[in-house]
Amino acid sequence: MKDESILNVSGLKVRFRNREKRGFLTGAAEKWKVVLDDISFSVNEGETLGIVGETGSGKSTLARTLVGIYRPVSGEVILNGKRIDYGKKVDLVYLRNNIGIVFQDPIGSLNPRLTVREIVREGIPFNRKISRKEQDNSISEITDLVGLSSSKLDEFPETISGGEKQRVSLARALVNRKKILLLDEPTSSLDVSIQAQILNLLRKLREELSVNYIFITHDFNVIKYMCDRIAVLYYGQFLEVSSVQDLYENPFHPYSAELMNANLTLETSNKFESQYEIGEPSREGCIYVNSCPKRFSKCSLPPPSIPLGNRVVKCWLYSSDDAKN
């Protein structure tokens, strides 16, 4: 483990109770559904980590686990050298004070009964004794920084625009300075020109407040623009973790390659040649085996995470003992 890493997650596993009805004659369904399995990564000082994945891959679950909304069944979360025990309230408070979160849906995450000022005030922890005046000062400081005009402070969320709502969410997350800010699809519900404004703002905040982002999105152009390292999530497993540039220029895992191929930019044109179908994840062996065009006999066993230089790939293709047929 490097000294400079702020957040270190290893072997994180989260499961949900399976709500599917049990069959009448077929017997009991599986009791647990594993949503995140063997998730390991670290966030270093001054580095932005991007997490990409499709719907249902567990991106949001990971974000929610990291702020303590869900409790992992196994695995370790080490924040600033302190091991987080999810059973202890003190540790959860420590987690919340150091990791902020901005949700995708700006409407759903803002209380419609509160004014913008009160919403931002929610971000100031109760356990810290701060006078009302100091609170107001830090509120106006942060709202200034995120580019909200002071006239908006006394308005209700329904009267401000989508971009402004996302700015309010940012202000609420950062009013109490955080080491790490989790951005769960912060721009995907915004128009492109507003998205660009928010991206510019996020970069400015990163420099001024020296906050580290974990950026969760399905938009590759945004990841490329914002992040230094990228983790590809597929049904609860990190298939590839590498630097952004490496992944763009040479994706190792077949799934990352497929994702890169599906990415649309203005330069690509008519990039819609039909590729192979992405099927359901496999329950046995490699999770991607059902869809993988490069599968071979060994893929019926679960692959280990193979470190290759500064990237980690979960694929038998890159295992060193060349048992490949």
Place this chain on the structure above:
Amino acid sequence: MVNYPKLMVSEKGLNNSLLSVNGLSVDFETIYRKIEVLKEVSLTIVKGEVVAVVGESGSGKSTLAQAIVGVLDSPPAFITRGEIHFNGERIFPKDGKVVDYRGKGINMVFQEPLASLNPVYTARKQLEESAEIAGIPSKNKVRERVIKSTLSELMIRDVERVMNSYPHQLSGGMRQRVAIAMAIIQRPKLVILDEPTTGLDLIVQRKVMSLLLNLRKDNDSSFLLITHDLAVAANTADRIYVMYAGRIAESGPKRDVIRDPMHPYTQMLKNSIPTGYSDSGPLNVTEGSPPDMAHLPSGCPFNPRCPRAFDKCREKVPPLIDVGDGRKVECWLYER
């Protein structure tokens, strides 16, 4: 996809045009005031062409689609001016005889498949209904065969399971494919797609779009694609219309509009899409948001956000200026 230069030339004569919308204006009437959400919008689609309408939320692109299909909610929306011609017939304003084009000529796929599919009927039932309208006979399982072949055209492998499922049992991509199957089973001449892939994953999005574009090759259908994503338009369309505040800001062949956007708004849209790595500079956009349609600024609606605005822009609304090569721009910068 292949570009059709021949068709582009014939566009001037409008002889080959499948759909032409001329000076269409739509008002929303509320108790307090009238809001003009579409202003003198003109649009042409040639047979076999894919046309994309790009715009941000509130630019009136969905209203345009609804007006063409004839499903505007009125009240509050009323078409106040303009004509719509489809396949050589005037479909708006209707003169006496009712032209029945829906289902046979123009079909629409909506953004949210959960909202456009009926939750209490299986996919089979809804597809059958659509086939019945198209006049496909139910005798000798003809209808069933047509439905199955349409679904397999859309790369659905387990056709039987999908047909017997209710919408909530299907994944997002599957649902959208069922909605598309309902639209194309009638072999319409024009398919209007209102944000067909928004909310779908990247890989599913590419799948759905590639299937649609294949259909165009096979059936010689035309498509009107409504999207907020310039990248999607760049990868699918032959021609692009850019809308802002209920007006067509710029129109032209895709290649030219994407490579060399003329209207400052199109330039901003292009600059908004990040391209570089994390060490690249900030994105070149101005602050501000799309205008409130009820309180438009005087002059060009884009002038408060426009980096190149000058006095004239604040006073008068620019006309649609034909700059040649099939391109039109609504901007004073190109006045001659």
